[in-house]
Amino acid sequence: MPTPTPSQPSAGQPRFAQSPIGQRMRADTLWNYFQHSPMPLKVVSRHEDLVHHNAAFGRLLGYDSPQPIEARRAQDIVFPDDLGRLNQAYEQVFQGHREHAKAEARLMHQDGSLIWVQGLIVAAPTQASKSRENPIYALVICVDISRQKEVEQRIEQSERMRSLGLLASSVAHDFNNILTVLASYAGLLRADLESEECDKALGFLNKIDTAITNGVTLTRQLSDYGCESSAKVIDLNEHLQNTDSMLSGYFDQNFSIHYELAQGPAPIRVAPGKLDQILLNLALNALDAMPDGGEFVIRTRAVELQPGALNAHPSLSAGEYLVLEVCDDGEGIPFETQSQIFDPFFSTKTKAGGSGLGLAIVYSILEQLGGAIYVDSVPQQGTTFRLYFPRAELPAPPRPEQLN
Incomplete structure (x- = not known):
């Protein structure tokens, strides 16, 4: 049986076919498997040239089987917002830090x-580079996860609405306290004005203004949480301090909340509403784990993962991260179920109302951000969730206006 010839080559394909790895693929059945595999496959060079792809990859992007994709650069078919994490994965392989890496990205259909x-x-070793330490080429095996992403978005929206209902209940309680303050000072103001003691009346008016400002802040938090928001660079520590009142509404006098925040800037790129959703889900988990009260600790720290540390953090790439640790001293998670807690619909709650989606949503959000979440838990001693957020670049300060 003759070896099939490749489809009409793009500019990079003849060069690849004559290369050592191309000749080796032609020399055995691997070429056959590559060309006719139902899995979309492509070969990318260390310069990120798209040097070859099979028919299934062409069909994935809406091209006829014999027609090669015209783009010569792999990045030409990738949605621009996803280039960062995709390039990071390529670098891990081509620089020899890993033999393989995973990445999710949106590709542009025809x-x-x-x-x-x-x-x-x-990593694909060649005759020139027989080891996988400095590969010239990489094989990319693609899986269409569009349907999975659509389902995840629907689940996330459902969980957001459930959390929003709980948040609204807490805000309503706090807002009622604000209204009580307003009513009290309004009564005092009325009595004072009737007795013509206007100096005290101004003090009461200032307190009313402060209470109104607090009310506006609470309603803005609720509005921001319920709406879709775009990712932007925010300071993690500053955001945690601003959401303290939101979290405090869930814990009564039997609980204590402590913050241990790292010094210096803590820039991460995230939609503020999604960060609030993460915090709320973890707070609700801690609340369920401490039915008789306890201590809830939130701490942050900056770390830099070196290539040698990646075995302990298989979902992450080398680089700088901000770590958010959320700790409780509650009942803990049984060892036999710790590997399942991030699965959708898995729940250890015996009470009604647990959807089993909260931690799955947190996991999904961190994965989308290029981060990860890990858990350390000892039954009857407590649980610590460690969330890794890629450190973002701080926005450049505005240039001063030049006056002539």
């Missing part, structure tokens, strides 16, 4: 739509 794809990037 009709202009976007397709969510998960790619497994595998």
Whole structure:
């Protein structure tokens, strides 16, 4: 049986076919498997040139089987917002830090739509580089996860609405306290004005203004949480301090909340509403784990993961991160179920109302951000969740206006 010839080559394909790895693939059945695999496959060079792809990859993006994709650069078919994490995964492989890496990105279909794809990037040794330490090429195995992403978004929206109902209940309680303050000072103001002691009346008016400002802040928090918001660079520590009143509404006098925040800037790129959702889900988990009260600790720290530390953090790439640790001294999680807690619909709650989606949503959000979440828990001693957020670049300060 003759070896099939490749489809009409793009500019990079003849060069690849004549390369050592191309000749080796032609020399055995691997070429056959590559060309006719139902899995979308592509080969990328260390310069991120798209040097070859099979028919299934072409079909994934809406091209006819014999027609190669015209783009010569792998990044030309990737949605711009996803280039950062995809390039990071390529670097891990081509710099020899890992033999393989995973990344999710949106690819641009021929009709202009976007397709969510998960790619497994595998170092491909050649005769010039027989080891996988400095590969010239990488094989990328693609899986269409568009449907999965759609389901995740629906689940996330459902969980957000459930959390929003709980948040609204807490805000209503706090807002009622504010209204009580307003009513009290309004009564005092009325009595004072009737006795013509206007100096005290101004003091009461100032307190009313302060109470109104607090009410506006609470309603803005509720509005921001319920709406979709775009990712932006925020300071993690500053955001935690601003949401203290939101979290405090869930814990009564039997609980104590402590903050241990790292010194210096803590920039991360995230939608503020999603960060609030993460905090709320973890706070509710801690609340369930401490039915008789306890201590809830939130701390942050900055870390830099070196390539040698990646075995302990398999979901992360080397680089700088901000770590958010959320701790409680509650009942803990049984060892036999700790590997399942991030699965959708898995719940250890015996009370009605637990959807089993909270931690799955947190996991999904961190994964989308290029981060990860880990858990350390000892039954009857407590639980610590460690959330890794990639450190973001601080926005450049505005340039001073030049006056002539």
